[in-house]
Amino acid sequence: MDKLIIRGGNRLSGTIPISGAKNAALTLIPCALLTEEAVTLRNLPRLADIDGFQHLMNQFGVNTAIQGTRPEDFGRTMRLEATRITSTVAPYDLVRKMRASILVLGPMLARAGEATVSMPGGCAIGNRPIDLHLKAIEAFGAQIELTQGYVKAMAPDGGLPGGDFDFPVVSVGATENALMTAVLANGTSRLFNAAREPEIVDLCNLLVAMGAEIEGIGTSDLTIHGVKRLNGATYAVMPDRIEAGSYACAAAITGGAVRLEGAKAGDMQATIRALRSIGVEVTEDAKGIDIAAPGALSRIDLTTAPYPGLATDMQAQLMSLLCMADGASVLKETIFENRFMHVPELARMGADISTEGRTAIVKGPSTLTGAEVMATDLRASMSLIIAALAAEGETTVRRIYHLDRGYERLEEKLQLVGADIERVDD
Ligand code: UD1
Numbered sequence: 001m002d003k004l005i006i007r008g009g010n011r012l013s014g015t016i017p018i019s020g021a022k023n024a025a026l027t028l029i030p031c032a033l034l035t036e037e038a039v040t041l042r043n044l045p046r047l048a049d050i051d052g053f054q055h056l057m058n059q060f061g062v063n064t065a066i067q068g069t070r071p072e073d074f075g076r077t078m079r080l081e082a083t084r085i086t087s088t089v090a091p092y093d094l095v096r097k098m099r100a101s102i103l104v105l106g107p108m109l110a111r112a113g114e115a116t117v118s119m120p121g122g123c124a125i126g127n128r129p130i131d132l133h134l135k136a137i138e139a140f141g142a143q144i145e146l147t148q149g150y151v152k153a154m155a156p157d158g159g160l161p162g163g164d165f166d167f168p169v170v171s172v173g174a175t176e177n178a179l180m181t182a183v184l185a186n187g188t189s190r191l192f193n194a195a196r197e198p199e200i201v202d203l204c205n206l207l208v209a210m211g212a213e214i215e216g217i218g219t220s221d222l223t224i225h226g227v228k229r230l231n232g233a234t235y236a237v238m239p240d241r242i243e244a245g246s247y248a249c250a251a252a253i254t255g256g257a258v259r260l261e262g263a264k265a266g267d268m269q270a271t272i273r274a275l276r277s278i279g280v281e282v283t284e285d286a287k288g289i290d291i292a293a294p295g296a297l298s299r300i301d302l303t304t305a306p307y308p309g310l311a312t313d314m315q316a317q318l319m320s321l322l323c324m325a326d327g328a329s330v331l332k333e334t335i336f337e338n339r340f341m342h343v344p345e346l347a348r349m350g351a352d353i354s355t356e357g358r359t360a361i362v363k364g365p366s367t368l369t370g371a372e373v374m375a376t377d378l379r380a381s382m383s384l385i386i387a388a389l390a391a392e393g394e395t396t397v398r399r400i401y402h403l404d405r406g407y408e409r410l411e412e413k414l415q416l417v418g419a420d421i422e423r424v425d426d
Pocket of ligand 1 (some may be wrong): 023024065100128130131132134169170171172173174197271291311312313335336337
């Protein structure tokens with residue numbers, strides 16, 4: 001298994017190209033199930049989860065072709081053609097590693113009238129139930145059965161009527177599944193308290209390009225008028241706001257100056273506000289974001305929240321940065337109950353962090369030192385890399401398959417801006 005070795009202390013400087021958003025890609029790919037025409041997705045990141053999703057689509061009989069497979073290509077293009085669906089089952093061995101596989105449930109049900117999906121696994125950041133996905137689909141008229149670790153959803157004869165659903169908790173995935181189901185329902189559906197993350201807007205934009213009728217895009221109340229059929233489309237995946245935010249923290253912790261080429265500032269205002277309060281200079285333009293951290297960093301208090309609040313996916317990386325800030329920062333995690341797994345690893349590098357329930361108190365500035373650390377989930381892994389970039393000496397990060405799930409060519413991008421990082425075979 002590969003590991004990453006980082007020798008800290010280099011001030012990052014230069015340009016990092018930002019990839020297409022993993023979380024957007026994972027909901028755009030299953031949209032191909034909604035039409036017999038080809039859906040072509042550009043700017044897909046080169047990630048293990050995308051390859052996993054491609055295999056899953058092939059299992060349903062979807063033809064896929066990828067361009068941009070040369071190692072030097074950033075931004076691959078995938079053409080997906082679901083002319084005929086040959087299987088409506090997403091089996092355990094394909095979905096167990098990828099929680100996002102649950103996102104095939106809605107579009108498969110909408111297109112084929114039934115869908116059977118193994119219960120998902122994925123990142124270990126809490127219980128992560130799927131009850132809201134199922135309740136929303138049920139509200140549209142589907143019948144749900146849970147047997148032997150599988151969810152089976154069935155539409156009545158004549159198709160799903162559609163319906164209304166009010167989310168008791170904001171859920172990105174459940175909103176996505178509900179949208180992909182409702183677009184082909186017989187009637188009109190309404191979603192209240194829906195998630196409005198930029199990835200949801202990206203999904204709505206693709207669905208509209210395919211002929212869907214959706215009102216309220218970008219708000220928490222969505223009205224979807226079901227249409228008889230959808231057509232193919234060509235669509236470019238949005239830039240990854242979490243990748244961009246992660247590299248912003250990496251640049252800042254080294255006191256560096258880095259341009260995030262292709263990052264979209266409008267999608268990541270909560271992160272930008274947090275960085276500015278910490279003392280990081282952030283300059284936005286139409287084609288990217290410039291980050292510079294020439295001076296001392298200040299403590300702040302942060303609370304994660306659904307969009308437009310601060311993304312839970314940025315909490316771990318900002319925590320690493322706050323280890324170098326002057327004073328005690330308080331971080332509250334309101335989305336997932338088990339998302340401080342990076343804390344003991346950061347402590348092994350010299351960070352002073354205490355937790356109580358969903359609150360962490362980070363006391364800085366710390367003198368971080370290199371250590372052997374273990375990646376636990378995707379964003380926690382990135383927080384260890386960020387800390388390692390500022391640490392004295394060498395850090396070894398193991399279990400980096402988590403990183404490969406979410407950061408396209410991480411070590412290459414960091415090398416571009418002068419980091420001393422290498423991947424070695426363990
Ligand atoms: C997505 C993102 C993930 C991000 C998260 C929150 C993808 C592939 N993943 O995950 O990176 O951290 O949004 O921004 O896009 N919940 C329920 N029942 C459900 C579904 C969710 O109670 O059926 C709860 C969850 O336990 C959690 C909260 O709702 O407490 C938000 O989860 P959700 O927004 O659904 O996260 P994901 O879509 O899984």
